[in-house]
Amino acid sequence: MKKIFFIILASFALTITYAQNKKEQIAQLTFSRDSLTVVLGNERNNSNTKVIEFNSTIEQQKNTIVQLTKEFEIKQNELTANHVELEKQLKEMDRLTKLLIIKTKEFEQLKAIPSSDYLVTNNSAGYFKIGGSWQNFAKNNYAYKSVQGFGTCTDACCDGGFNLGTVISNGKDGQTIEKPEITIGALDFGKSISKTEHKGNPNVFYISSANCNGWYWKDKINYIIIYSEIFKTKEGIGVGSTLEELQEKLGKLQFYVGWIEEQENALQITVKSYPNIQFILDVDDYKGNWEDISLKLDKNSFTISDFKKDTKIKRLVVDPVN
Numbered sequence: 001m002k003k004i005f006f007i008i009l010a011s012f013a014l015t016i017t018y019a020q021n022k023k024e025q026i027a028q029l030t031f032s033r034d035s036l037t038v039v040l041g042n043e044r045n046n047s048n049t050k051v052i053e054f055n056s057t058i059e060q061q062k063n064t065i066v067q068l069t070k071e072f073e074i075k076q077n078e079l080t081a082n083h084v085e086l087e088k089q090l091k092e093m094d095r096l097t098k099l100l101i102i103k104t105k106e107f108e109q110l111k112a113i114p115s116s117d118y119l120v121t122n123n124s125a126g127y128f129k130i131g132g133s134w135q136n137f138a139k140n141n142y143a144y145k146s147v148q149g150f151g152t153c154t155d156a157c158c159d160g161g162f163n164l165g166t167v168i169s170n171g172k173d174g175q176t177i178e179k180p181e182i183t184i185g186a187l188d189f190g191k192s193i194s195k196t197e198h199k200g201n202p203n204v205f206y207i208s209s210a211n212c213n214g215w216y217w218k219d220k221i222n223y224i225i226i227y228s229e230i231f232k233t234k235e236g237i238g239v240g241s242t243l244e245e246l247q248e249k250l251g252k253l254q255f256y257v258g259w260i261e262e263q264e265n266a267l268q269i270t271v272k273s274y275p276n277i278q279f280i281l282d283v284d285d286y287k288g289n290w291e292d293i294s295l296k297l298d299k300n301s302f303t304i305s306d307f308k309k310d311t312k313i314k315r316l317v318v319d320p321v322n
Contacts, residue, residue, distance in 0.1 A: 160216030185223035186216035223319035
């Protein structure tokens, strides 16, 4: 009986102990729950704060993007406007470049045209005119010095003339002009073998060569030979111009060949616009054998291709009678 009582008492004690443990567990769980609730509340508050901050950041970034978009549009519009202006400026630059090229060509053409002092025409070279006087012009307009002597010679027949230039040299054969710029062919006064027939006339002089003799006017022009590159036609053609330039500016070239062995101006070119001017070439500029030139001329087959590239005019002869 005691044993049963003891068992009942022990069971009751265990029941009481278990009940007390349950209360403690419940209390502990309640505390944990409350603590967790507090923690969760704090976390929720922190999350809400972060969400608010994040939303604020997003809003700021949206505003920044809007502002940047506006600035981009402004810059893009400016760039478009600048591109349009650049295209406009490029077109204007292109127009001005073309205009500059045109004006440069016009200037070069104007520059090529000599002043009246050095203009070559059918009957003149500057102030020197066929049939006119020359001495005052040579001295006062060109500061030329002159030496009296021969004009041109063909087969030991020489006419009278004067070489003009800036420097006179004294040699064993008398005075000569260094690098003559002009030769004035004197106008014929009269053929005569007498050296004294007109000696009393101060306006004439006597010339004697192996096959010719005669008197010539001292101050009257029969023809003009030009050696200086300064004298040019209105097209800019003169001594130093090439055959290509001559043909381009003056048209078809007519070749003439004289007595090559005895005539220094034997190889000539004439053009329709200047019938009184002979453009003289050097025989050595002919590509072939100079002895064949006359034969080629007879066949009328001369062209500038028969001469060396960039063959230049050596002299101009202004002679209406030639």
